[in-house]
Amino acid sequence: MSSLRLHSIDLLATMTGAEIGDGALLVRDGWIEKIGTTSEITDAADESVDLSGHVVLPGLVNTHQHLWQSLARAVPAAQDAALVDWLMALFPLWEKLTPDGVRTAGRLGAAGLALSGCTTVADHHYVWPNGIRMDDLVDGVAPVGVRAHLTRGGMSVGASQGGLAADVLTEREDAIVDATERAVSAFHDPEAGAMMRIAAGPPSVLSTSAELMRELGALAREHGIGLHTHLAETAGESERCVAAVGAPALPYLESLGWSGEHVWFAHAVHLAPDEIRSLAGSGTGVAHCPTSNMRLGSGIAPLGEFLREGVRVGLGVDGAASNDSTDMFAEVRQAMLLARVMAGMKGMGGIRHGSAGHRLLTARQMLRLATAGGAEVLSRDDIGTLAPGKAADIVAVDLDRLRFAGQHDPLAALVLCGTAHVDQSWVHGRRVVEDGRLRTVDVDELTAEHRARSAELTA
Ligand SMILES: [Zn+2]
Structure with missing residues (x-):
């Protein structure tokens, strides 16, 4: 059993219609157990992540x-x-x-x-x-x-x-x-x-x-x-x-x-x-x-x-x-x-x-x-929205960036201002991106290997 609590989220967009200010999520073993405000979700968890200043939405x-x-x-x-x-x-x-x-x-x-x-x-x-x-x-x-x-x-x-x-x-x-x-x-x-x-x-x-x-x-x-x-x-x-x-x-x-x-x-x-x-x-x-x-x-x-x-x-x-x-x-x-x-x-x-x-x-x-929409196209009802019972596929974007300065609608700003990369992501509760960097693979090593494989196609 592992649990994860994300809290103090500036704006939590569930894509079910709800947009929650000062939002929080509780994840257990890769599945979302609770969703609400930070003051509503106070459970102790193995890992707790402060996402103040972030917009959070489904992956x-x-x-x-x-x-x-x-x-x-x-x-x-x-x-x-x-x-x-x-x-x-x-x-x-x-x-x-x-x-x-x-x-x-x-x-x-x-x-x-x-x-x-x-x-x-x-x-x-x-x-x-x-x-x-x-x-x-x-x-x-x-x-x-x-x-x-x-x-x-x-x-x-x-x-x-x-x-x-x-x-x-x-x-x-x-x-x-x-x-x-x-x-x-x-x-x-x-x-x-x-x-x-x-x-x-x-x-x-x-x-x-x-x-x-x-x-x-x-x-x-x-x-x-x-x-x-x-x-x-x-x-x-x-x-x-x-x-x-x-x-x-x-x-x-x-x-x-x-x-x-x-x-x-x-x-x-x-x-x-x-x-x-x-x-x-x-x-x-x-x-x-x-x-x-x-x-x-x-x-x-x-x-x-x-x-x-x-x-x-x-x-x-x-x-x-x-x-x-x-x-x-x-x-x-x-x-x-x-x-x-x-x-x-x-x-x-x-x-x-x-x-x-x-x-x-x-x-x-x-x-x-x-x-x-993508989840529906792939016939999946376990992803694509954030709600209890859904898989914890979650991304977070830090609004404290030059490109978002002056925005008046954090969720729309992700699209209108453009989002170069996400700062945090979890897939089934497992961290994939942390502070804008991939946690799962070595990008420098991968890019060097990729350069060699790409050159083979035109050799
Ligand atoms: Zn194609």
Whole structure:
């Protein structure tokens, strides 16, 4: 039994609607037992932490990432390329990826996310050359101490069959299914409080056959795991899908069993209104990745329409080859700003410039997407909010910083002023960030190792 009391918190935002001044939390064995004000929660605890001057909120949930891509940041040939050319520029580097590279990139990517307030990351891994296995990614991520949902993806349609990737990056379809089942039996924890879960999903509808997509859909239901892929990221991708299979990607995937609360799609930029309603109706989730969409010139996902129609939405940082930061709080800010750009462009929300009374999407709405929203997208009811019975995934930001000076609303300031990193974080009650530094891994050593692994991709 271990207990932790956090107290004297300037503002405790539970993301259930409550914002508590002079707040306090009692955590026992990784679970929140009590929440209230400092004067209400006076229990003795093994460890007591004074968080005066801090805002506290649930740890952020990143619903879409490719951790290995931290080895390929700011690659010249991919810097100014849109999606297809970007992929073609990067595939030759990824062909050289090794088990050590995946391990190191997984650890460094998760470390960067943890420093930016992320306590749960959903990683989408779909390249397995040179003997890479899911074990390598697990070995990389686990020591950082964040929760991980690892998608075992895979491509079966290579260049020789009209696909984009070289054949060396593809696998046989039965091998993809076998590796997914093996990852589930080795690493998937279905219990509440799970630190590791496995999901299934190729990178896109055109990278595998319809038979494999159907088989993975059935496999996900059989094992009770998540199902994930990129969807309608660019207009060109949507056109290629119609040409190849005779239907837009979403109805095609739905016909193969890809819908429901265990399914979540990254991007969903180019969807028709009836497709958005279909997502809402089936409870299928979206990982909204605004920075990546801007970086690759993919378009603007209709976030306001998702929210109006009741689609489950979380935020995704996406891989560091298309972001190129690995910064979860930055994504919250980008999501808010991009939604406001779209409001101005389309008159969304009734905006008519020169008239009064518009409401734009708020900082609080974006923080909700990044916490409770992400938890819903990953089908988790044990994280994403702070309440008795929830896992103690908690982040704290010190307001006594130059960037926050003059703020009049501490919670909104985290988004409006921008939060470079969190000062403290706990995952399941275990300290991950302390005074702005990672407590779980040696960042200097990791960065040096990562530099060497990154150089291997262009050697
Ligand atoms: Zn992605």
